[in-house]
Amino acid sequence: MLDFGYPRQTDILILPVPPPPENAHRKQDTREKCPAFTKLNIQSALVGTSLHVKLFLYTRRNTTCPEVINSTVLGELDVTKKTTFIVHGYRPTGSAPVWLGDIVKSLLAVDDMNVIVVDWNRGATTVVYHHASSRTKKVAQILTKFIDHLLAEGASLDDIYIIGVSLGAHIAGFVGKMFDGELGRITGLDPAGPLFNGKPPKDRLDSGDAQFVDIIHSDIDALGYKEPLGNIDFYPNGGLDQPGCPKSVFGGMQSYFKCDHQRAVFLYLASLTEKCNLTTYPCRSYRDYRNGLCINCGAEQKDPCPLMGYYADRWKIYLGRKDTPTTVFFDTASKKPYCLYHYFVDIISWNKDIRRGFITIKLKNRAGITTESKIDHQAIAFQKYQEVNLLARFDQDLDEVATISLTFTTGRLLGAKQMLRILRMKLRSVDHPNRAPMCRYDFILIENKETTIQPLPCRTLQM
Template identity: 70%
Template sequence: MLSFYVFISLVSLVRPDPDETCPSFTRLSFHSAVVGTGLNVKLMLYTRRNLTCAQTVNSTALGHLNVTKKTAFIVHGFRPTGSAPVWMGDLVEGLLSVEDMNVVIVDWNRGATTVMYHYASSRTRKVATVLKEFIDRMLAEGASLDDIYMIGVSLGAHIAGFVGAMYEGQLGRITGLDPAGPLFNGRPPQDRLDPGDAQFVDVIHSDIDALGYKEPLGHIDFYPNGGLDQPGCPQTIFGGLQYFKCDHQRSVYLYLASLRENCTVTAYPCDSYRDYRNGQCVSCGVPQKESCPILGYYADDWKDYLLENHPPMTKAFLDTAEKKPFCMHHYFVDIITWNKSVRRGSITIRLRDGAGSTTESKIDHEPATFQKYHQVSLLARFNQDLDKIAAISLVFSTGSVVGPKYKLRILRMKLRSLAHPERPQLCRYDLVLMENVETVFQPISCPKLQM
């Protein structure tokens, strides 16, 4: 587990404490938040050379920072209790595990710790000024703006934007992790993060109805689960403190998953979450098309294609599982029915492999309409990827608790993987589903020529 971090003040640079061999992130109490704290910015450097012990750096002493390598700055946000971010050490470790770089933690806990959010917000530009002084020194020593990467969380995302604006958008990249919404929503570009702040700006929105910013802020903006309620987070106040911060923090944990998990979190460019859920925006996963954008650290793999072929700001939607590694595996379930009357309802599909592992997708975000001899293509999302499917089960439901039970007569069902189009498509013919009754069957490979 990594330790933490380093010192520099806003007005006068603070010299390292000779007695502090491994500087750590400033830890304050709730009492400090109540009485208030003056701004003091500390910078702490980690590299693969000093992976477990931070080194104090400032604009007069770069320490072990190698200006020929990429430098990632991690900028936290509002700290109403004074505690250290629980994810900070994992983020440092994850970044250094994927690339040999400099990682600088920007600790402005003295300034961010206050129960008055607007006090912390008012200090964001001053933090950006301190960072510009440090980056100016790096540039004087031979660093390139192309190699500057800023990762900002909540208020930290806007701090990163202010730094980028000072360099007229020439920073290499900014990643905004659920940029703060309160006091920033509706503000002009110069007063918040904006795609003009870096060569590439990617943003993850995970709490757009509360603490996060709703509208797009980058070249590509990811909206996991529509940017609203995140799976696994408490939905009522009885969830305690997690009820208030879980959705907001999920952006950080999704980013962490891109560094540490053997699972790619794929997103789909789309105009709306509803269109994505209805399977209308998955062309990037089709052979001969561009690859789909990846949420997190490797989002910039899509940079060149995005900047050349897409509008200046692109929204991308995805669903995630409720716990890490969070990734979902997308399939299309194509159904042709032969009922005389129209049927409307939801489908639940469960897959099982030969070893007995199962995974389930409930497609019930809105009723599907089944008409005679018309194909309905439903987007199913599973939290497990089963390579060889031995059995499939389907449940049809109209959602009605009273009244008659209906049948859904299926002429053909076809299951096809979006992530692995090379896999055989699986079919079943002439099937009758009784409402709310699970029907299990063994699929067969679909013929090459589809009807």
């Protein structure tokens, strides 16, 4: 196994609980009987905390009240089952992660496994980020010793899965290095960028740290790691500003700093709890995806589209065909379930001069439900008899569209309103390719005026 300067020493212990007080014989209340994640406060962060790691075991027999376990006390952990570790990151205020309980319950709902919450809040709680990051390899050393004990009891490395959040993602990578990349899987949820960007693989999470490494990047311009790190790297909304998150400190200072960073966790959680699949598209860049150049997977294609989140490992059977890691992009809605539904809007126009502008599309079904997509990431050039293929994303999946509304805008403040003559508009579902496309022929869009049409069955257009 690799040695990165932190040998596994027998004097590093995971303490299950502090020594009992003198009055321990007295009857404890329910809260005392049920161990809880370490809760600290800003005062602890200002003073600083020394590293102390606790492991909490959850199973389907105890989904809310965990056992505290260590290398000598495994409790009800079943080494024949999959064991999933959840490793949090930097905790500048000392609070417990708000998502911990939900992710534990959701994992146990989809699979009968051991779920172990790695509580290193004492060590992660500090206002000095460098102090927390410097402890990641020590946490990894402790987890490595514990996994060694699991292996001695009959567990398999194939069944070890580590979900790491922010700094926790790099902790997972350090553990994987100690086992020569033979861990079953590592998921990195927006791996921390500060102090790790530009580091060599030995000093951060890397695609070789497990048999399968999947990453969700949701804050690459601030707290997250920008470059690909895994066998497959997911970039929701390009990995930048996430919809629904504040764009300035006036939207809430705490939320402004952590909302984008935490979105990776909530997207992963949605993959466990929501009915819609977060389908993603392999692509060279986010711009190419937005321009509809990468919708080359799915029902009518040779390969399926990768699914983000818990079921991302289904994609690993296709990685053998690829020489390089897979980078994928997709857009999300601003709130749960986060899914968007993709349609191509194919437009053939007729105008003597080129028209440049943006298109807003609204779909409405017979029940009156409306969904809207704005295609405004770049100006579209409409040329005579040239078909333009626009990728529209909607937050509702309407299987029967009654009306389509189109608005053409140029962004100009002065001048006469432009008109765009449409010879044919075709709407076709990407997510449901078996649905018949819908068309409308020969109509005019007036700048900034919404035009509503009823779609018709498509026919061959002669030009």
